[in-house]
Amino acid sequence: MKILIGQIAHETNTFSTVKTTVEDFKSWQWYEDEEVVSNHRNVRDFLGGMIDKAEELEIEMVPGFSTFAMPSGIITSETNQRLKNELLDRVLNKEFDAICLSLHGAGVAEDTFDLEGDILEAVRAAVGEKVPIVVTLDLHGNLTEKMVKYADVLLGVNYYPHVDCYERGREAVGLAKEMLEGKLIPTMYLKTLPLLIPTSTTNQRPAKTVNEVCWEQEKKEGVFDCTFFHGFPYTDIPELGVSVLTITNNQPQLAKEIAAVVSQKIWELREDFFPKIASPREGIKVALEIEGGPVVINETSDNPGGGTPGDGTHLLSALLEEGVRDTCFGFICDPEVVNLAHHEGVGKTIDVLLGGKTDAMHGQPLAVQAYIKTLADGTFIQSSPMGRGSKVSYGKSVRLVVNGIDIIVCSKKSQVLDEQIFLLHGIDVRSYKIVALKSSQHFRAGFEPIAKEIITVDSPGLSSFQLDSFTHTRLEKPMYPFSKETVFTEAPLKN
Numbered sequence: 001m002k003i004l005i006g007q008i009a010h011e012t013n014t015f016s017t018v019k020t021t022v023e024d025f026k027s028w029q030w031y032e033d034e035e036v037v038s039n040h041r042n043v044r045d046f047l048g049g050m051i052d053k054a055e056e057l058e059i060e061m062v063p064g065f066s067t068f069a070m071p072s073g074i075i076t077s078e079t080n081q082r083l084k085n086e087l088l089d090r091v092l093n094k095e096f097d098a099i100c101l102s103l104h105g106a107g108v109a110e111d112t113f114d115l116e117g118d119i120l121e122a123v124r125a126a127v128g129e130k131v132p133i134v135v136t137l138d139l140h141g142n143l144t145e146k147m148v149k150y151a152d153v154l155l156g157v158n159y160y161p162h163v164d165c166y167e168r169g170r171e172a173v174g175l176a177k178e179m180l181e182g183k184l185i186p187t188m189y190l191k192t193l194p195l196l197i198p199t200s201t202t203n204q205r206p207a208k209t210v211n212e213v214c215w216e217q218e219k220k221e222g223v224f225d226c227t228f229f230h231g232f233p234y235t236d237i238p239e240l241g242v243s244v245l246t247i248t249n250n251q252p253q254l255a256k257e258i259a260a261v262v263s264q265k266i267w268e269l270r271e272d273f274f275p276k277i278a279s280p281r282e283g284i285k286v287a288l289e290i291e292g293g294p295v296v297i298n299e300t301s302d303n304p305g306g307g308t309p310g311d312g313t314h315l316l317s318a319l320l321e322e323g324v325r326d327t328c329f330g331f332i333c334d335p336e337v338v339n340l341a342h343h344e345g346v347g348k349t350i351d352v353l354l355g356g357k358t359d360a361m362h363g364q365p366l367a368v369q370a371y372i373k374t375l376a377d378g379t380f381i382q383s384s385p386m387g388r389g390s391k392v393s394y395g396k397s398v399r400l401v402v403n404g405i406d407i408i409v410c411s412k413k414s415q416v417l418d419e420q421i422f423l424l425h426g427i428d429v430r431s432y433k434i435v436a437l438k439s440s441q442h443f444r445a446g447f448e449p450i451a452k453e454i455i456t457v458d459s460p461g462l463s464s465f466q467l468d469s470f471t472h473t474r475l476e477k478p479m480y481p482f483s484k485e486t487v488f489t490e491a492p493l494k495n
Contacts, residue, residue, distance in 0.1 A: 001059045003099065003176055004094060004099045005063060006063075006064030006065050006099075007047055008084075008087060010104055010115070011071040011232060012115070013463070014073065015470055016307050018073040019072075019076050020072045020079060021075075022083075024069040025083070028069050029067055029069075031066040032065055033090070034063055042389050043389040045102075045165045046166070046172075050172055053169070053171075057174070064090035065086040067083060070304060070413060074109060075110065080115065087119065088123070091123055098180055099127065099176075100134045100169075100176055101134075103116045103119065103120075103135055103136070103137055105137040105156070106140055113238060113239070114146055116135075116147055120133065120146070120147055124151075132152050132179040134175055135147075136165070137157075139229050141232070142237065143245060144239045151188075152179065155172055155227070156229050158202065160199070160202045161385075161386045187247065187255050188247050188255065191256075192241045192242070193243065194478060195242045195488070196467055198273065198274070198467060199440040206272040209265070210262065214227065214262055217246070220254070222250075223246065223247075223255075226258055227246075228242075229244070236470075238476045240472070244266070246258045274465070277456055278457050280297075280314050280457045283455045284434075286455055294431075294432050294450065295455060296435045296436075297435070297437075299315040299436070299457055299459070299461075300463060301458045301460065301462075301464040302362050303415050303438055303461075307462055308438075308461055311333045311362065312355065312461055314459035315436055319405060320403055327434040327436060328407075328432050329405060329437070331421060333413035334409050337409050341398040342375055345375075352370060353366065368402045370402045371400065373398075377395075377396060378394035378395045380420040383418045386417060397409060398425075406427060416443055418443075418445075435447070
């Protein structure tokens with residue numbers, strides 16, 4: 001038995017003005033053939049799970065093509081065609097019995113609103129109807145009927161932070177094997193709600209509550225998956241919204257009925273997905289009143305994991321203006337400042353305009369006098385439970401000290417997932433009162449165990465919780481929260 005594995009993953013924020021190119025994918029991950037296995041083995045991600053499960057079952061892995069780019073703006077049509085051709089070249093020229101792909105679910109290119117649906121359509125055309133195609137997805141996928149039509153199984157992660165990617169990868173291989181052995185005839189049913197929600201951690205309600213409903217439904221005989229897909233609201237496409245995907249073993253009516261139950265629960269809880277979020281100054285005030293530390297302040301509105309530039313200055317500006325001490329900030333993306341610091345060297349003081357160089361939305365550049373404390377290459381092994389073992393590079397980086405605040409500046413944008421970029425610069429976050437970082441929820445996997453408290457702050461930005469600050473022009477129907485009068489009804493589960 002042979003299974004081909006591959007990956008094309010991008011979460012596209014169509015409100016970003018920065019288009020995504022082949023170079024962007026190559027700067028993060030571009031693995032061909034055997035590189036796919038060698039670079040994902042022993043990593044807690046989708047492909048790492050697929051590899052481990054295949055080896056455990058003594059299934060031969062057929063490596064294809066694997067690429068990933070940090071979330072950003074719309075993918076150019078040339079890039080889309082290149083990615084698809086790289087994957088199809090392996091599909092057409094290698095021998096295998098089934099395919100397991102790691103996609104995302106929220107990819108958008110200049111020539112398609114449904115990147116994943118187009119990929120699956122092309123792969124299905126190449127292999128025919130009999131070859132099983134099992135796909136793992138991010139729970140922020142905007143699922144489409146096209147994806148459901150051309151894949152046999154779509155598996156989304158359940159948790160946010162996505163600490164279960166590895167387990168979903170293992171499950172994908174196991175299900176592909178069962179299909180090849182004739183033990184499983186998967187039937188999928190997709191229900192999309194007229195609802196958009198901001199990025200919501202599953203560590204807390206209401207998302208936690210919905211997951212528990214899904215898992216209760218999975219206990220029913222013949223049901224092997226029920227997933228709550230949060231969708232990705234920071235994109236302007238026709239097929240958008242929260243959805244529920246249920247998969248049964250050849251029981252289509254049961255799949256439909258279960259999706260109805262979960263959908264109704266989500267709708268009942270819809271208002272709870274919109275908590276009041278503090279401004280940077282409000283968050284700082286609350287943090288300073290908390291006894292002990294570290295208190296983590298996460299800037300959700302400039303989360304590079306949601307396609308933002310990562311050079312926003314709203315939170316950092318507030319920290320500097322409030323004269324906060326005993327604080328570390330990780331991190332601002334500003335290659336210009338990094339290059340100057342590396343040129344000047346440790347121990348020098350430089351006058352720079354820091355951050356705010358991509359657009360005006362995320363704040364103005366900060367004129368600061370900065371002491372160069374440490375320099376590093378920005379390379380480390382990820383320790384967060386999410387993707388543990390991954391080789392990470394943020395490019396050249398620097399630790400600056402500005403008015404008593406330790407500020408890390410890197411050459412490549414990314415959200416902060418764990419302590420590693422701080423440790424690389426000699427910073428023990430446990431010794432600081434405030435740890436400020438850019439991320440919406442993924443940071444929780446690495447920081448919840450060590451944080452005294454977590455305070456989320458919001459301001460203008462491409463991943464702001466204020467969804468009404470985005471202008472969606474392609475929606476096919478009224479959506480909550482844009483239209484509070486939106487109606488959604490579903491029939492209850494039959495006894």
